[in-house]
Structures are given as structure tokens and as C-alpha cells.
Amino acid sequence: MAVQEQTLITAKAQARARMATAERKAMWGNIGRYVAVVVIVFIALAPLYWTFITSVKNGIEINVSPPTLFPKQLDFSNYTQVLVNSTFFLPDLRNSVIISVVTTILALVFGVFCAYAIARTNFLGKSAVLGTILSVNMFPFIAMVGPLFVLFTGVINIYNTYAALIIPDLVLTLPLTIWFLTSFFRDLPPDLEEAARVDGASRLRALWEVIIPLTAPGVFAAAILSFIAVWNDFLFGLTLTTDESAQPVTVGITRFNAEHVVAYGQLAAAAIIVTIPLVILVLILQRRIVSGLTAGAVKG
Amino acid sequence: MATKAADTRASEGPSLLERIKLSGGFTPYFLVFPTLLVILVIAVYPMLDSVRISLLDNPLINSPAFVGLHNYGSVLGDAEFQGAVRNTLVYSVISVAFETLFGLGIALLINKTFPGRGLVRAAILVPWAFPTVVSAQMWLLMYNDQTGIVTYILQGVHILAPGTSLVGTASGVVVAAIITDVWKTTPFMALLILAGLQVIPGELYEAAGVDGSTRWQQFRSITLPMLKNPLLIALLFRSLDAIRVFDLFYIFGAREVPSMASYSNFKMFAGTAQDFAPGVAAAVVVFLVGIVISLIFVTLMREPARQS
Numbered sequence: 275m276a277v278q279e280q281t282l283i284t285a286k287a288q289a290r291a292r293m294a295t296a297e298r299k300a301m302w303g304n305i306g307r308y309v310a311v312v313v314i315v316f317i318a319l320a321p322l323y324w325t326f327i328t329s330v331k332n333g334i335e336i337n338v339s340p341p342t343l344f345p346k347q348l349d350f351s352n353y354t355q356v357l358v359n360s361t362f363f364l365p366d367l368r369n370s371v372i373i374s375v376v377t378t379i380l381a382l383v384f385g386v387f388c389a390y391a392i393a394r395t396n397f398l399g400k401s402a403v404l405g406t407i408l409s410v411n412m413f414p415f416i417a418m419v420g421p422l423f424v425l426f427t428g429v430i431n432i433y434n435t436y437a438a439l440i441i442p443d444l445v446l447t448l449p450l451t452i453w454f455l456t457s458f459f460r461d462l463p464p465d466l467e468e469a470a471r472v473d474g475a476s477r478l479r480a481l482w483e484v485i486i487p488l489t490a491p492g493v494f495a496a497a498i499l500s501f502i503a504v505w506n507d508f509l510f511g512l513t514l515t516t517d518e519s520a521q522p523v524t525v526g527i528t529r530f531n532a533e534h535v536v537a538y539g540q541l542a543a544a545a546i547i548v549t550i551p552l553v554i555l556v557l558i559l560q561r562r563i564v565s566g567l568t569a570g571a572v573k574g
Numbered sequence: 575m576a577t578k579a580a581d582t583r584a585s586e587g588p589s590l591l592e593r594i595k596l597s598g599g600f601t602p603y604f605l606v607f608p609t610l611l612v613i614l615v616i617a618v619y620p621m622l623d624s625v626r627i628s629l630l631d632n633p634l635i636n637s638p639a640f641v642g643l644h645n646y647g648s649v650l651g652d653a654e655f656q657g658a659v660r661n662t663l664v665y666s667v668i669s670v671a672f673e674t675l676f677g678l679g680i681a682l683l684i685n686k687t688f689p690g691r692g693l694v695r696a697a698i699l700v701p702w703a704f705p706t707v708v709s710a711q712m713w714l715l716m717y718n719d720q721t722g723i724v725t726y727i728l729q730g731v732h733i734l735a736p737g738t739s740l741v742g743t744a745s746g747v748v749v750a751a752i753i754t755d756v757w758k759t760t761p762f763m764a765l766l767i768l769a770g771l772q773v774i775p776g777e778l779y780e781a782a783g784v785d786g787s788t789r790w791q792q793f794r795s796i797t798l799p800m801l802k803n804p805l806l807i808a809l810l811f812r813s814l815d816a817i818r819v820f821d822l823f824y825i826f827g828a829r830e831v832p833s834m835a836s837y838s839n840f841k842m843f844a845g846t847a848q849d850f851a852p853g854v855a856a857a858v859v860v861f862l863v864g865i866v867i868s869l870i871f872v873t874l875m876r877e878p879a880r881q882s
Binding site: 304307308310311314315317318319321322324325328336337339340341384385387388390391392395396397400403406407410412413414415416417418419420421422423424425427441442444445448452477502505506507508509512513524527528531536538541542545548549552553555556557560563564 | 601603605606608609610612613616617618619620621623624627633634679680688690692693695696697698699700701702703704706709711713714715716718720721723726757761768814815817818820821824825834835842843850853857858861864868
């Protein structure tokens with residue numbers, strides 16, 4: 275008895291000591307965690323901040339050494355330069371919007387059917403189909419550019435038109451769209467669709483009337499990601515267009531430092547205009563983007 | 575992996591044959607056909623056509639001559655291309671290493687719930703969503719020798735001599751590209767690794783906790799082995815993405831300090847008509863390097879997990 279009590283007491287003391295160490299560890303863990311949060315958020319956002327203050331500095335302050343971290347006065351003339359005086363920036367911005375929207379719609383139409391088949395039906399060669407589609411995402415796109423240039427300037431004469439970008443941009447966005455849609459479609463309980471089909475709805479009607487409405491947020495997230503992927507293209511835009519009639523804004527922006535004197539202020543203003551819509555979209559949709567990316571990564 | 579999940583479900587329910595009948599026979603094929611056609615015609619076909627074009631003397635004229643591997647000879651013998659290969663490989667190895675390390679750290683951090691987690695998640699998605707070429711321009715605002723804060727700081731701590739900048743030298747351009755890419759792509763790596771972390775069953779850690787093993791021991795004996803395949807997949811994605819790097823070198827290095835892809839681009843579009851086919855050959859080399867990397871990773875993934 276006494277021995278047992280003795281061991282019980284030592285065990286309790288040990289447990290208390292362990293808890294004290296655990297608490298101390300937890301406290302340091304918390305401090306470390308918050309330091310990490312501050313460092314990560316700072317590094318992630320600092321270039322955006324620098325770009326913003328560069329865009330609102332006047333022509334003198336921009337060249338001051340040491341560089342000022344808080345602009346002494348706000349000067350928006352860079353924005354008027356970019357939006358009003360530049361001959362190519364607004365047309366390029368319009369081109370990017372048109373190309374991104376059209377490509378996204380096409381990718382969704384193709385992608386919804388394909389992802390539905392992969393997520394909700396069983397067929398021979400399914401993993402080969404999915405594998406082919408996803409591996410295209412890892413192709414070196416530079417190797418597509420030469421043949422497409424030859425094709426678009428020769429046989430199919432669409433060089434420097436929207437079509438010349440929408441077609442290859444589908445390759446950028448289809449794998450991503452299908453990856454996302456498949457993971458969202460798969461998460462839907464099968465009973466819902468089966469109930470609709472017992473009621474006599476065909477597969478396509480079940481897809482249209484049950485699955486898409488129920489996964490609408492996921493479809494929307496896939497659309498946004500597709501839009502971002504196309505919006506961010508630079509290589510195809512650079513090589514398959516030549517002027518404002520189809521050139522995307524990612525190419526337009528490089529024209530601010532292609533001249534003899536680099537217009538840093540205008541470059542910064544243009545970068546802010548191009549990225550702010552993306553920042554807003556991402557902040558609104560962050561939860562869904564993360565769940566789509568992580569879910570897709572595990573199951574896809 | 576997709577089929578595996580479907581197969582398990584199939585074996586629980588009716589037999590496979592019944593299931594295929596239930597799933598509507600040919601309907602799935604009709605559904606995937608348009609996408610597959612698009613992928614084959616506008617991605618796979620040009621990719622293979624680049625091999626054909628790389629064997630011609632001048633594909634931009636009506637009747638080009640077949641020159642065999644001549645273009646490959648001239649590209650591989652070009653000192654500028656050898657430099658591009660070196661730049662690309664150094665950039666790829668170092669940036670992917672840092673992205674994996676930082677990505678793992680961030681993934682471990684946001685795998686636990688704590689106030690501020692949402693903030694980290696939102697903040698890291700911001701660089702990820704930016705167009706790479708615009709990110710490059712934003713960093714150029716900090717790297718340049720006239721207005722750049724990075725230049726100012728590096729000169730202040732005497733890493734850079736007065737009057738010089740990071741993007742002024744060849745090795746500096748590679749460093750600049752690595753920094754910008756680590757900033758931009760670590761979030762993607764973190765999310766891929768996070769996905770791998772989230773499928774590790776919590777009971778494993780509980781059991782280890784009962785055994786009295788430390789956090790570090792748990793990380794070594796549970797987290798890392800369980801993460802092996804997700805990590806290898808993430809590394810494969812990133813490596814294939816890194817060797818095709820274009821935008822960063824196009825902006826920071828221009829013609830003077832190219833990557834393999836930007837060398838190919840300058841050759842195709844900024845040279846003479848005779849340079850077009852060698853440019854395509856350079857792009858095919860990027861493709862071949864990618865295939866070699868994929869094969870290496872697939873072998874590593876097939877290898878049974880070693881006992882630790």
C-alpha cells in the first residue's frame with residue numbers, strides 16, 4: 275500500500291512538473307508563432323506596399339536617396355499618365371479582360387462535363403485521361419510557341435487576334451479548372467444525384483439541375499482561378515500578338531521599361547492597376563481557393 | 575489516385591459490370607471527349623510539332639530543308655546557351671530548395687488553428703495570385719540602381735559596391751530571380767504540403783504523445799515519412815515549373831542573362847530567320863530536361879518507403 279501511494283505521489287509530481295514545462299513550451303511556441311506570422315505577412319506584402327508608394331511619389335521624390343518609406347505627398351500623375359496619356363495601356367487592359375473572360379467561359383463548359391465524368395462515373399482509361407490532362411499543366415509552354423507561331427502566321431492566319439491567345443490559353447486553364455471541379459463534384463454525396471435520377475432525370479439534367487447548383491461556389495472558385503491563370507499569361511501574349519489590337523496587359527506593362535528611360539512611377543502605377551483586382555478576388559475567395567487547392571492535391 | 579477512390583467505392587456496392595451499366599456505358603466518353611480533343615490538338619500536337627520544326631533549316635519559308643540534328647548541335651555548342659542552362663539549373667535547384675523549406679515551415683504553422691491563421695493564409699495568397707511578369711516588375715522597382723530599396727540596403731551593408739545593383743551582373747540576376755520566385759511560389763508549395771499534412775491521422779501523434787516522444791521526434795518519425803510522397807509530388811511540380819522559367823529572366827536578365835526558355839524566345843523572335851529553328855531546338859531541350867526530371871521523381875516515388 276505505502277509503496278503504491280509513494281509511486282502515486284511521485285507520478286503526480288512528475289505530471290505537475292511536465293505540465294509546467296509544457297506550459298512554458300506552449301508560451302514560447304505562441305510567441306514564436308506570432309513572430310512568424312508578422313514576418314510572413316510583412317514579406318508577403320512589402321513589395322506590394324513598395325510598388326504602391328512608388329506609384330504615388332512625384333518625379334523628384336522617387337529618385338531621392340535614401341528612399342522614403344512614407345511618401346511626403348500623394349501624387350497621382352502616374353495614374354493619369356498610364357490611364358489617359360498612354361496609347362496602349364487601356365486597350366491592353368480591355369484585351370486582357372476579353373481574353374480572360376472568353377477563355378474562362380470556354381474552359382468551364384469543357385471542364386464541367388469532363389470533371390463530372392471523372393468525378394461521378396466509372397470508365398476504362400479514366401486515370402489515363404486525368405493524367406494526360408493534368409500533365410499538360412507541366413509542359414514547357416515555350417515549346418508550344420514556335421509551332422503555334424508558324425501555324426498562326428501561315429495556315430491559320432490568326433496571329434495578333436484574340437483567337438491566337440484564347441486557343442493556347444485554354445491549355446493553361448483547362449487542367450486547373452478540371453482539377454478543381456473534380457474535387458468539388460466528388461465531395462457531393464451521391465444520394466442527391468441518385469434521387470434526381472430515380473425521378474427520371476437524365477445524367478445531363480442531373481448535372482445541370484442538381485450538381486452545378488449545389489457546387490456553385492466551387493464552380494465560381496474554379497472560374498476565378500481560370501480567370502487569374504489567363505490574366506497572368508505573359509509568354510503567349512508576348513509571342514503571338516504584336517500590338518494593341520490583341521496584346522494583353524501583362525505585355526503592355528513591360529513597355530513602360532522598354533523605352534530608353536525607365537518610367538518607374540508609371541510602371542508602378544500600371545502594376546497596381548493590374549494586381550488590385552486580383553488581390554480583391556483572392557481575399558474574398560481565399561477559403562475556397564485553399565480548400566480547392568489542398569483537396570485537389572490530395573485526391574487528384 | 576482518382577480511380578483508386580472510385581474503385582473502393584465500387585467494390586463496396588454492386589459489381590463493376592453493373593456499375594458500368596448503371597453509369598451509362600459510353601456517356602462518360604462523350605463527356606471527356608471535347609476536353610481531350612482540345613488538349614491533344616492545341617497542347618500535345620504543337621509540342622510534338624516542335625520536334626519536327628527543330629529538325630528543319632527554316633520553317634518560316636515554304637519548302638524548308640531537313641537538316642537532322644544540326645540545330646541541336648549549334649544550340650548546344652553556343653556558349654550563350656550553355657550559360658542559359660547553367661543559370662536555369664542553379665536557379666531551379668536553389669529556389670526549389672528554399673521554397674520547400676519555407677513552404678514546409680508555413681504549412682506546419684497554418685496546420686494548427688490559432689488566431690491569425692486566416693491572416694497568414696490570405697497574405698501568402700497575394701503574391702501567388704500576381705502575374706509573374708508583374709511580380710518581376712515590382713521587384714525590379716526594388717532592385718534597380720536608381721530608386722530601389724533593396725539596392726539601397728545591400729549597398730548599405732556593403733554586399734553591393736556603391737553604384738552597382740543586383741540586376742547589373744549575371745550572378746546577381748540569378749539571385750534576383752531566386753528571391754522573387756521564392757517570394758511568389760513558396761505559398762503554392764505551402765498549400766501542397768498542407769494538403770499532405772491534413773491527411774496524416776491525428777491518432778498517430780496522440781499515440782506518440784503517450785509514448786512521451788518529443789515534438790522533434792514526432793516530426794522525424796511521423797510527419798516526414800507520411801509526407802514523403804506529397805513532398806515528392808510537390809517537388810516534381812516545382813522542378814518542372816522552375817526549369818521552364820521565362821518571365822523572371824526576361825525582365826531581370828534580358829538578352830544578356832537568359833534562362834533556357836528566354837534564350838529560346840530571343841532566338842526565335844529577336845534573331846534572324848535562320849535563328850528560328852535553333853530557338854525551337856532550345857525549347858525542345860527544355861522539354862527533354864523535364865522528361866528526365868519526371869523519370870527521376872517517378873523512380874523515387876516507386877521506391878518503397880524506408881523504415882526509419
